[in-house]
Amino acid sequence: MARKGNWIEKYLEYTQYSEAPRHLHYWTAVSTLAAAVNRRVWIDELYFQWTPNFYIIFVADPGIATKSTTIGVAENMLSNLKNITLGPHSLTWQSLPDAFRDAERAIKTREGELFKMSCITCFASELGIFFNPQDKDMVNWLTDLWDGKQGSGKRRTRKDQETSYECPWLNILAATTPSWIRDNVPESMIGGGLTSRIIFVFADKKRERVAYPSRAALRSANDLTRHKALYKELLDELMEISTYFGPVTLTEKAYEWGDHWYNHLEDNRPIDMSVERFKGYFARKQAHVHKLAIILSIAEGSDLIITDKILQRAEKIITGTEHDLRYVFDNIGVQSAASTVKEVANIIATFKKLDKTRLWQICMQTMAYKDFEDALEALRQAEMISTKSNGTKIFIVWKKEEGV
Helix, strand or coil, X not given: CCCCCCHXXXXXXXXXXXXXXXXXXXXXXXHHHHHHHHHHXXXXXXXXXXXXXXXXXXXXXXXXXXXXXXXXXXXXXXCCCCCCCEECCCCCHHHHXXXXXXXXXXXXXXCCCEXXXXXXXXXXXXXXXXXXXXXXXXXXXXXXXXXXXXXXXXXXXXXXXXXXXXXXXEEEEEEECHHHHHHXXXXXXXXXXXXXHEEXXXXXXXXXXXXXXHHHHHHCCCCHHHHHHXXXXXXXXXXXXXXXXXXXXXXXXXXXXXXXXXXXXXXXXXXXXXXXXXXXXXXXXXXXXXXXXXXXXXXXXXXXXXXHHHHHHHHHHHHHCHHHHHXXXXXXXXXXHHHHHHHHHXXXXXXXXEEHHHHHHHHCCCCCHHHHHHHHHHHHHCCCEEEEECCCCEEEEEXXXXXX
16 A cells, blocks of 8 residues: 555644644654554664664643543554554553463564564553552563563463563553652662653643634634544554564665764763763663654655664654653652752742741641751752741742842
């Protein structure tokens, strides 16, 4: 079937009436293509393979970016494909071994050999249901699965029975909130391991307010008829993509560009990302770029070739996520004292000037009085606040409003 344009761009057109920011739909499209092609394509580098699976996590406060609805669009589309396996909403990591076993399929190669693989895509609108960051065994296993290694896998289930499966491959699209990350993800996860393998996508506002998407489509030149036709086109192409099989190759120019970029990667790290906690991410960045390049190649056609232009575009997109990574890492592993200072500062900055007694009444639900006083002293030392008195009351003033 001849491809009509770029699949990701068409997906973005299809979701244009959604309130969710465009970049959330972009990464949903990436995850959708990954789910469709799963481990059937790869880049072979002798000692390892890059396969196009992703751990993508949307981070936004509840109701801000319609995270669950955005994920649901892709999930509904993929549910029409019979040769892929979607993990159920209630899937827990303890039941993943059985899910891998049930997902095992054999693909016949051009040489007539059977290539077995066990591929699952999990959609989790509430990350906390699926993932427990405090469980080290779980974290280590998910870390290992991301690499998409060849060979057999074995795990013991809850019933202490051993389950085996071939070439396990896991693709995840999930959503959570900044507060969940703050409260549940420990500092020990940063610097390497699992977090360096995750693409964090942050949003703090809707793209636009759309009360009735169907009405918005009717008012547009691209009406509901076009919208329905686009859905069918996307689905038909997904079905075709789900049959792709074989190695992805890089052009000579792509190898040249990739070699030069890789050898200068450490030299070009932003100053604020030169600290230890980002070391693991930069060790994985090459893998992220090439995984995404596979998807960008598939979105454009069926030749399974990565050009230098595709590789450069993948690098630019991955680099573009680093702002979100900084934000998420800033919320991980914050010590209790630092968290208290941050909370008190946010309250003062909101009110600009506040009676100290009233400020304590607001804070007393979440902190001890000593921590409250320590936070105020820390903010004074940082010259972020000042204290004023009218003889009867003490006021805490946000420094920027001191002259008001």
